[in-house]
Amino acid sequence: MKRPFLTLAALAFLAAPLAAAERAVSLPPPAYDPAPMASGPQKLVVAGGCFWGVQGVFQHVKGVTRAVSGYAGGSEKTAHYDLVSQGDTGHAESVEVTYDPKAVSLGKLMQVYFSVVHDPTQLNRQGPDEGTQYRSAIFVATPEQEKAARDYIAQLSSAKTFEKPIVTKLELLARFYPAEAYHQDYLIQHPRAPYIVYNDLPKIENLKKLFPEIYREAPASTSLSP
Known part of the structure; x- marks a missing residue:
């Protein structure tokens, strides 16, 4: 299912104070955070x-x-938005994050992912978007990533930090395919788009509130630049 670009709720939200469409959760850092x-x-x-x-x-x-x-x-031949949006390609809309481990750790990124980025208890959906292409998943590329993710999910589940079970899948990363150019930096390029205002800007505010020590006001440079 393609996500709606305009909704009555989103239009009404433009005139309302900024508030999270979904509640962010303050989580403990991972006990296991490998170098x-x-x-x-x-x-x-x-x-x-x-x-x-x-x-x-x-x-x-x-x-x-x-x-x-x-x-x-999914496969390379189906790594296109119109096909992925049908929900049967095996693909998930994903983000490849490149980071400096001297400045931010894998564990901290996972803490942000589970607490601010999304609701890990929603199965095959997030907010208004529904389908396997919107699933909660970590595509692990190394044994260290897999152990870090698995251990953190177990840690959060044991502490009952969420009211519902975490449904995040751990999937082996075969290959990542960049999306079409018009999807890149969409939040930066369209900060007043109703979908962004209602669903995504609150996430930025939650990041700033919960993680002031790693929040940066100016976003990282254009995603496809070297």
């Missing part, structure tokens, strides 16, 4: 609903140098 196995920039691919908001949040995290909207979980 990177290699030096230099690291990458993490996550999915949590519409990639516009996911990309937008991570672009406001200190230490993130690049965030690209795209697709993961």
Whole structure:
């Protein structure tokens, strides 16, 4: 299902004070936060609903140098928005986050992902968007990423930090496919679009509120730049 670009609720929201469309949750940091196995920039691919908001949040995290909207979980021939939107390609709308591990850790990024980026208890949907392409998923590329994600989910589940079970899937990353150019930096380019105002700008405000130590006012540079 393609997400709606205009809704009555979103239009009404333009005249209302900024408030989260979904409640952010203050979470403890991961007990297991491994050091990177290699030096230099690291990458993490996550999915949590519409990639516009996911990309937008991570672009406001200190230490993130690049965030690209795209697709993961399916084949190259179906990595196109019109096909992914049908919900049967295996792809999820995803974001590839490139970060400096000296400035922000994998564990901190996962803490942001579970507390601000999306609601990890929603199965195959986020907010107004429904379908497997909007699933909650972490596409793990290394054993360290898999252990960090699995351990953190177990930690949060054991502490009963959410009222419902966490449904986030851990999937092996085969390949990440960047989305079409018009999807990149969508939140930056269209900050007053009703969908962005209602669903995504509150996520940025929640990041600023819950993680002031890593919040950056100016977003990371254009996603597809070197």
